[in-house]
Amino acid sequence: MGKQKQKSGEMDPATRAYEEGLRLISRHPMFAPLASHAHFVRMEGNLCPDNGWAVTTSSGYIHVHPKRRALPEEWIYILAHALLHLGFGHFKVMERQDMWNTACDAFIAKFLYDMRLGKPPEGMNGSVEIPSGKGAEEDLYRSFIDQGLPPSFHNLGTAGPGHQDMLLSSRASDRSYWGNKNVNWQDLLGKGLAMAVTSAVNVSAGYEAYLGANRDILTPAMKARNWFVSSYPLMGAMAADFRIIEDPLLCTRLSISVAAVDAEAKEIYVNPAAGLDEQECRFVLAHEFLHVGLRHHARAEGRDPYLWNVACDYVINGWLMEMGLGAFPRVGGLHDPELKGLSAESVYDRIVTDMRLYRKVATFRGVGTGDILEPKVPDWWDRKDGLTLDEFYRSCLSQGLDYHFDQNRGFLPAGLIEEIRALSQPPILWDVELAKWFDNYFSPLEKVRTYARISRRQASTPDIPRPRWVPDAGAEDGRTFGVVLDTSGSMDTKLLGKALGAIASYSMARDVPLVRVVFCDAAVYDQGYLAPEAIADRVSVKGRGGTILQPAIDLLEHAGDFPKSGPLLIITDGYCDRVSIRREHAFLIPKGHHLPFVPKGKVFRMD
Structure with missing residues (x-):
């Protein structure tokens, strides 16, 4: 056959x-x-x-x-x-x-x-x-x-x-x-001979099966990961889902001196050549877990990736040292007691003032490179898989926080608790935040009944006049605010339309009769007072050159016809010089952009 x-x-x-x-x-x-x-x-x-x-x-x-x-x-x-x-x-x-x-x-x-x-x-x-x-x-x-x-x-x-x-x-x-x-x-x-000697020691200790298909190497990093799963509920779920990769050749190829994390692949790379013991591995793994769990890879929003990574490192390492979790690695890391209590965004705003110094500091990956690895697909976070992982990471930390408190597992810094709690809530849209800003400055007008302007008579009693509800006399005095609109060439026209439309809508809803509008690029174009309806209808934008905000802000702050209590709303894309503002103010900037200075006012990032 x-x-x-x-x-x-x-x-x-x-x-x-x-x-x-x-x-x-x-x-x-x-x-x-x-x-x-x-x-x-x-x-x-x-x-x-x-x-x-x-x-x-x-x-x-x-x-x-x-x-x-x-x-x-x-x-x-x-x-x-x-x-x-x-x-x-x-x-x-x-x-x-x-x-x-x-x-x-x-x-x-x-x-x-x-x-x-x-x-x-x-x-x-x-x-x-x-x-x-x-x-x-x-x-x-x-x-x-x-x-x-x-x-x-x-x-x-x-x-x-x-x-x-x-x-x-x-x-x-x-x-x-x-x-x-x-x-x-x-x-x-x-290098292979050195790895073979290490493998032989692991085999003799019972940690590794020689050339086995399913080797389970109990390295310090694996022991640390197992400790998180069994004994530390705050990060246990993330530790169970992440894969630890300890390949010295791969780490060398990726320029990883100590450790790095890939949020997309759910992998943490630990370089065995760093010689970390188990306590140091606990510190390093917790560091990488918090990078992912607190969404540092998605919160950069246009900031310099490396300096943002450095700012997050300072905050995370400060928390871990307060918590006494593991041991600070002997091979190095970023820690500054003067930055205690600051958020990653605040630390970033500080270090950008001296970029020459901070570009020389080393993360756990090395000098000049962040330990948050770049995604293989640039826009993967905006896709379905990225959003699903986002929900997973946030739920891991929020549920872990509840378990941590239920089991009395130890001290946690207030800043870490606040960030976890904030991430467990859905983000507030920028226009909702802008509406709250309007509510803070423009409370509803008190209305009174008056016969000065009689209301429409009722059909049942046409001979009886009815009083009309009108705002109290003088209530609209000083009820205005200033808008400084960056009209430089880098401003997106869709952003301008979206911002002006929102301002006009909220102004009309809160009975703001007039808005003082100033355009600026390299020069100042004072538009005077405009009714909200005029802003929503059509505005002829002037400028489209460079960006200098300070003259426009000075014009409103020193204008005799503009009330001293009137706040400023500044619309810019962040490509501007440092400004000085003495009155209440807020910024509207595109999502993914940041200001080159530390603003004291509110910042709304427009989607």
Whole structure:
């Protein structure tokens, strides 16, 4: 009976065994750095001979036979042999290249035999006796040149009989493949050896299963994460949902010196090279959890990302030290007792006044880089997944806060409690906040009954006049405010229309008869007093040049026809110089923008 055809999409046995061997060698702590930089080519027409298993080029490409069958442990041996040619720096131009290749093969065969790693395929010698005093490749090479090649040293390479498994790269040898010319393979092998020693200690301590498929490494970071899940409800839910990644090579690639967090992927990177103990890991993990839980990645709103990250670091670290949670890392961190009690926004407004100094400080990721990683998709937070994660993070902290108090888990700073409570409530829209601002300055007018202006007579008693309800005489005096409108070229016309429409609507609803309007860009354009209806109808905007707000503010503050109690409403996009304002005021700016100075008045960020 004929063999059944292989199902469509099903991996053939040869490929499956090769993929398993490659997966295992890529997870081996010693070979992982080499494998992550090498390129494995398993396709028809590559450089591997028909009777061989694999050949290695000096540019880091390993050409594997596309059809030969082997067990996974045999592929481990073959691929490890090929990677060690790179790691040992065997690619040299010698007088007898074949003898040099054999000497390198013999050295690697002895190395792998002593490691007991993998199994050589049938027909390939896996053990060799090297004469005493000739352990190095150079010694073996000189011995072969002087005395010839012993029979036991044949078939040690992975290219098959009669072929060399090391190829010096040239444009022809790698064909269409690009080589890794700048990779220091020997340095990668050194890192792998260091990781292998660490892994061996973990294996002997029972923390790690050697080359296991599901290794559970109880590193200090994992112990700290487990402590949050079992003993600290405030951040336990977040700790259970985040994945801890401790890969020194990946951390080096991402320039992470201590730790960083990816809110989109729900991953926290901890660099083992930082040498944190369990208490320090508790501090660092809590730091990253609070970054995400307090939505620092979404609250930047146009601020400089790095300086905003620095401001958040100062606030979080201050809280954690007050709480006595873990130990402040010896490798560094940001802490300033003078900033105690300030919000992240207030700290940011302080540090932007000396950006040259604060750009030199280091977060847990390093100098000049924030430990809040940038999302892979720039606008992901505005999409459905980002909003769902936002709700999840806020609910984690708000529920954790309730559990923390119920179980009397210890002291929490007031600022942290306020931020968690605030985030658990839905945000207030800017126009609702603006309406409250109007209510603060313009309370409803008291109306009185008067016969001076008689109301419409009732049909049942047409001969009896009715008094009309009208505002009390003089109640409208001083009932006005000033609007300084930035009409520079950077202002969005939609923003101008939205702001003026809201101002006109709220003014009419609160019986404000007139509004003093001043346009300004590089010059001042006084529009005088306008009725709210005129503002809502059509306004001819003047300017569209640069932005200088101070002359317009001075004009209103010193105008003789403008009441001293009248507040100012300033509409700008933030691209302006520092201003001085002596009377009550508020700012309307686009969402995502910030002012280059610290305003004492209210700031409304328009969506």
